[in-house]
Amino acid sequence: MRQLCKQGARAIVAAAFLLVAGMAESQAGRFLDDRDFEEAMALGRMSAGDRDWTSPSSSGTPTPATLTVMDDQSAADETIGDPAEEVNRFAHLFNQQVRRLVLEPVSEAYVEATSAPVRQGVSNVFSNLREPVWLAGHVLKGDWGAAETTAARFAINTTVGLGGVYDEAARHGMEARKATIDEVFCHYGVGPGPYVVLPILGPSSARDLTGRVLTIMAQYAVLGAYLIPYRIADVTMQYIAVRNDLRSLDQQALDSYAAERSVFAQLQSLSCGERLTVESRLFAQ
Numbered sequence: 683m684r685q686l687c688k689q690g691a692r693a694i695v696a697a698a699f700l701l702v703a704g705m706a707e708s709q710a711g712r713f714l715d716d717r718d719f720e721e722a723m724a725l726g727r728m729s730a731g732d733r734d735w736t737s738p739s740s741s742g743t744p745t746p747a748t749l750t751v752m753d754d755q756s757a758a759d760e761t762i763g764d765p766a767e768e769v770n771r772f773a774h775l776f777n778q779q780v781r782r783l784v785l786e787p788v789s790e791a792y793v794e795a796t797s798a799p800v801r802q803g804v805s806n807v808f809s810n811l812r813e814p815v816w817l818a819g820h821v822l823k824g825d826w827g828a829a830e831t832t833a834a835r836f837a838i839n840t841t842v843g844l845g846g847v848y849d850e851a852a853r854h855g856m857e858a859r860k861a862t863i864d865e866v867f868c869h870y871g872v873g874p875g876p877y878v879v880l881p882i883l884g885p886s887s888a889r890d891l892t893g894r895v896l897t898i899m900a901q902y903a904v905l906g907a908y909l910i911p912y913r914i915a916d917v918t919m920q921y922i923a924v925r926n927d928l929r930s931l932d933q934q935a936l937d938s939y940a941a942e943r944s945v946f947a948q949l950q951s952l953s954c955g956e957r958l959t960v961e962s963r964l965f966a967q
Contacts, residue, residue, distance in 0.1 A: 762946070770939070774884075785921045801922075804919065809846065810836065816861045822863075832858075864892070867889050873889065874950050
């Protein structure tokens with residue numbers, strides 16, 4: 683099992699490298715060699731998994747630490763219903779087993795087998811691949827300033843940043859500005875609808891599920907069969923970044939299902955942008 687996990691960790695790094703190499707070939711007419719990859723990785727900063735997402739932000743935006751964990755239905759009833767609780771609880775139990783048997787061992791092996799700069803580089807690659815989705819979100823909201831920044835970030839990081847390995851755009855003051863399709867629905871006043879627990883991905887809502895399905899359809903149109911390994915690696919990378927907060931959430935609550943539902947319900951009271959920022963620090967997107 684340990685050897686299998688190590689192989690899975692290596693596969694994540696290899697998948698990211700192939701994505702970077704393919705982008706570099708289309709931009710520069712050649713594949714990256716080992717020296718290019720090592721130099722790019724050396725530019726990385728602290729890994730996403732090493733960041734402290736549990737401290738309150740200086741900007742006042744709520745963080746996971748400021749959310750109250752409740753083990754009853756009251757919090758969920760305030761903002762989001764749970765008519766399919768029995769099915770959702772089954773999905774929650776399934777997700778816990780996937781975390782314990784698959785994601786945790788692979789994550790541990792991945793962290794053990796790679797350095798922080800390598801992990802940051804791989805994380806940056808997957809973040810860069812989300813930029814086109816965020817660009818579409820900004821355009822649909824009519825936020826042209828954010829759309830311009832996102833387009834510039836993708837162009838700079840895909841070329842100068844070697845396929846996104848290095849966040850060169852951030853060094854020039856262009857920070858990532860997220861805008862998922864479900865946030866677009868939120869922006870136009872669409873309510874969350876009933877609470878839904880998705881296999882692997884975890885807490886969601888009918889609105890967010892619709893946005894995710896549309897996003898996956900768009901990604902499939904571009905990636906084709908490569909969508910499956912891409913999503914597996916992407917979700918694994920996201921889990922590595924949020925696993926400490928998920929562990930803390932599980933440890934605080936007598937009923938981990940009710941606790942996750944409580945936190946998700948509280949997020950619905952935030953503005954659309956704030957909700958997306960905090961939600962991405964706790965749950966896979």
